[in-house]
Amino acid sequence: MIMDNFEFAPAPPQRCPEAYGPRANNNQKRCFQLAQAFFKDGVRRARERNERQLDLERRLEDPAVGPRREQLWKLGGMSEAKYLRFLRTKEELSNYIPIKTIGKGYFGEVKLVRKKQDGKVYALKRLAKTEMVSHEQLPRVRAERDALAESDSEWVVKLYTTFQDSTSLYLLMEYLPGGDLMALLIKYQIFSEDITRFYAAEMIMAIEAIHNLGFIHRDIKPDNILIDREGHVKLADFGLSKGFSKSHDHSYYRELLQKPAPPNNKPANRNSVNLDEIALTVSNRAQINEWRRSRRLMAYSAVGTPDYIAPELFTGQGYSFEIDWWSLGAIIYECLVGWPPFASDNSYDTYRKIVNWRQTFFFPDDVYLHPNAAHLIRSLICDASSRLGSRGGAAEIKAHPFFAGVDFNSLRRIEAPFRPHLESDEDTSCFPVDELPQGEGFSNGPTNTNGTNGHQATASNFQEEEVTPEMCLPFIGYTFKRFEKTFM
Amino acid sequence: MSNLFSGINARLRGATAKHADKDKDSKPPASPTTKDGFLASPISVKKSKSSSNLVVSTKLPPLPTSPSLSQTISLSATGEEILASYRLPKPYPLWLNANYAKHIVKGNFMTLSARPKVVEQGEWIAHQVVEHWRNLWNFIQVVYAKEQDGKSICNINTCPKMSAGPNHSYTWLNSRYEPIELPAHEYMQLMQRWISGKIDDQKLFPTDPQTVSYAPNPSIANTTLLTGGDEWIGKRSGFPKDFASICQTIFLQMFRVYAHLYWAHFVDPFYHLNLEKQLNSCFCHFILTATTLDMLKPSALEPMQPLIDLWAANGTFPPDSKAYEYANLKAGNRLLQLAGLA
Numbered sequence: 001m002i003m004d005n006f007e008f009a010p011a012p013p014q015r016c017p018e019a020y021g022p023r024a025n026n027n028q029k030r031c032f033q034l035a036q037a038f039f040k041d042g043v044r045r046a047r048e049r050n051e052r053q054l055d056l057e058r059r060l061e062d063p064a065v066g067p068r069r070e071q072l073w074k075l076g077g078m079s080e081a082k083y084l085r086f087l088r089t090k091e092e093l094s095n096y097i098p099i100k101t102i103g104k105g106y107f108g109e110v111k112l113v114r115k116k117q118d119g120k121v122y123a124l125k126r127l128a129k130t131e132m133v134s135h136e137q138l139p140r141v142r143a144e145r146d147a148l149a150e151s152d153s154e155w156v157v158k159l160y161t162t163f164q165d166s167t168s169l170y171l172l173m174e175y176l177p178g179g180d181l182m183a184l185l186i187k188y189q190i191f192s193e194d195i196t197r198f199y200a201a202e203m204i205m206a207i208e209a210i211h212n213l214g215f216i217h218r219d220i221k222p223d224n225i226l227i228d229r230e231g232h233v234k235l236a237d238f239g240l241s242k243g244f245s246k247s248h249d250h251s252y253y254r255e256l257l258q259k260p261a262p263p264n265n266k267p268a269n270r271n272s273v274n275l276d277e278i279a280l281t282v283s284n285r286a287q288i289n290e291w292r293r294s295r296r297l298m299a300y301s302a303v304g305t306p307d308y309i310a311p312e313l314f315t316g317q318g319y320s321f322e323i324d325w326w327s328l329g330a331i332i333y334e335c336l337v338g339w340p341p342f343a344s345d346n347s348y349d350t351y352r353k354i355v356n357w358r359q360t361f362f363f364p365d366d367v368y369l370h371p372n373a374a375h376l377i378r379s380l381i382c383d384a385s386s387r388l389g390s391r392g393g394a395a396e397i398k399a400h401p402f403f404a405g406v407d408f409n410s411l412r413r414i415e416a417p418f419r420p421h422l423e424s425d426e427d428t429s430c431f432p433v434d435e436l437p438q439g440e441g442f443s444n445g446p447t448n449t450n451g452t453n454g455h456q457a458t459a460s461n462f463q464e465e466e467v468t469p470e471m472c473l474p475f476i477g478y479t480f481k482r483f484e485k486t487f488m
Numbered sequence: 489m490s491n492l493f494s495g496i497n498a499r500l501r502g503a504t505a506k507h508a509d510k511d512k513d514s515k516p517p518a519s520p521t522t523k524d525g526f527l528a529s530p531i532s533v534k535k536s537k538s539s540s541n542l543v544v545s546t547k548l549p550p551l552p553t554s555p556s557l558s559q560t561i562s563l564s565a566t567g568e569e570i571l572a573s574y575r576l577p578k579p580y581p582l583w584l585n586a587n588y589a590k591h592i593v594k595g596n597f598m599t600l601s602a603r604p605k606v607v608e609q610g611e612w613i614a615h616q617v618v619e620h621w622r623n624l625w626n627f628i629q630v631v632y633a634k635e636q637d638g639k640s641i642c643n644i645n646t647c648p649k650m651s652a653g654p655n656h657s658y659t660w661l662n663s664r665y666e667p668i669e670l671p672a673h674e675y676m677q678l679m680q681r682w683i684s685g686k687i688d689d690q691k692l693f694p695t696d697p698q699t700v701s702y703a704p705n706p707s708i709a710n711t712t713l714l715t716g717g718d719e720w721i722g723k724r725s726g727f728p729k730d731f732a733s734i735c736q737t738i739f740l741q742m743f744r745v746y747a748h749l750y751w752a753h754f755v756d757p758f759y760h761l762n763l764e765k766q767l768n769s770c771f772c773h774f775i776l777t778a779t780t781l782d783m784l785k786p787s788a789l790e791p792m793q794p795l796i797d798l799w800a801a802n803g804t805f806p807p808d809s810k811a812y813e814y815a816n817l818k819a820g821n822r823l824l825q826l827a828g829l830a
Contacts, residue, residue, distance in 0.1 A: 007826040008585035015760045021635035028761040031626040035766035038623055039593045039600075039773075046599045053604060060708075070708050077606035077702020081725065084607065084615040089695040090688075117697070 049080065091163035096124060101438055102431040107131050112175055112428055121425050122160065125171040151213055154412060155206035157226055157236040160482050176234055178227025178420040179430030185222055189338055193370060195417045196335040201406050202233035207324050208394035210235060220327035221308040231416025306350050307340040312384050314355055325389035325397065329380025337367050341381060357381065376402040567822025574794055575655055583754045584794050586802055586827040591769040598806050601777040608701045610722020613735050614693050616777050621683060623770045624742050628676055630761065631753050640673060641757050647672035652747030652791035672748055679741050686734055699726035739783040746771050747791040772804060779810035786814040798823045
């Protein structure tokens, strides 16, 4: 309680934010959050910078460094300076030359782009703000940004920067030219046990890496397992990642389940495959691939595929890190069997099957699985409380006999089973680019922010923001810039 | 304002008497720029087209500070007397009440301001200019943005002059280099345009990663960087000769806006909108940075001197900071006492 004091002008008896207009109140929110974010980011960057400085000084003390000391110091200083310039740079779409669309989802698309300043290629993901807001996807995109920004793992796709304009959010990520596991499955239909073991082991490392950051991915599926230029795995698409922050929570699956069965949500323009009606056998693999391709199209819908999602996410009993291990089990199943365990021709049936997994899960008779493989899958596709990994985390799964002899720590150094054959740094042969609309610039959005040199842009912003504040506010704190060792 | 008081202030902060000037606080600390068509420059340099007689030269001179002098004077004057010399309105503004001078962050603000040893000075100044400008811009937006009815919180009726309390008002130079008085919201608009123009100018604030440099390490023997007489801050990183003086002007302009926000808008709207702690933290960080980097002269701080005194006295400014050095602890302690906190 603050005493009234005649030496100072009295504070108003009550704060009256309602006395101000909506514009002022919106600006208040922005100001409030940005000030908070400024100090949070500032302190974090200062801390990281100090760590780099200490590290540099330690290295300088090493007598073996000798005459290279000056060079070390110089490189350290220059990389800090490059980072400061990067922070100062106004990020906008026009800084990038679009090359090709390499992915598409309901909320946006991913393009291969070349950055004008450094001439390097990146994957630029664009998300439409209006769609995000109307579908309440803000927690998801925030989750993705947080997960990627905090991660510094070789198992996770690297996020370089995020920026926004009036219509879109952008995530600039490293380009992984090897495509995704989905494309490999389409190409090879099934994997041998050895190959499956390789991808499963790498997926364990990747999932472990994000769990160590405190994130649950919640949407691990073959489309999110990306392949780098060496053929190794990296995890992407953190739209559903659940950090411990409350703002990431979402009950959207539960709502979905409460809806009646859709009359027909088959992807348009595709011959659907009625999996319930046909017996799933090895000889029907061609049809499975047809189904896989149509599932790619499903990624363009707001819902996405539920095939790999654990039942506890739908039923609302609460869930934890082990839901990602269920997804791993489903993917291992698909690699060895040829289709995911609960495949159906519509999402509703898939949900139903997953929730009733005790009755619906089985291995097809005509597919031979080694008992270790079958045991591993059954230990992952099972009740959360008895699931492998639910107590001992990744270590429990690594210790399973299926992985006997795998040296998890040297995985990334061994030769991957499929290495992409790349012709250039813009090679997109591993992506289904032919199925994607290829337009100049980004579709459904401003193709570029042309004609706005920085000066005019800020000056006019000052007078009249063309961005409505409602569109802006939720995206505060979204912007991120990573310190890169490659600044050297 | 009488010369007596500004004289005392100047001496307390160790500034030379030259800086104590007449009623209008329109000191010429930096060179004006002339290219803009309309109102040319934010700095009221009377009838002077050159920067020859200005304080700032290309190489930053050490700012006049003399803590020992300040201390001797403090020994003889009481906190009450020093506060009186500031000619503050009575009762004192709410923001000088230590109970309302609080922050959204704890800990040492200097961790954000101190230049990393490997980073070249010009690069660091550029970084700080842009960060502080982004911060301040958000506060300006609150008072500047127009509601549907076309009215803004800071308008010609609330603030017919760009001022910082009863003793300080600021003028802008028109294209004929005549100082003119402007309503605060117009002043802020011109200032915003001017600063954005500078920050967005790639020649002035380059963002090309190819031209970066680093700060020499004196302990590494081979590092020889001095190229001779013609050196300036940021030269090695590709910043132009007038970079430092332009940054000083930007900092001064930002200071003026902060001072106006405190004197005219601390309660209406910032207190009402629950933003006063945010304002305090951003301003505190701003003052520490600007003084540490020699971007603001102590004499320019005058309208906000009592808050600086207060933050030095209550431990917000670390004792080894320039801002602490420029503060008068007795005045600050007296303010704490008056707020019932000492």
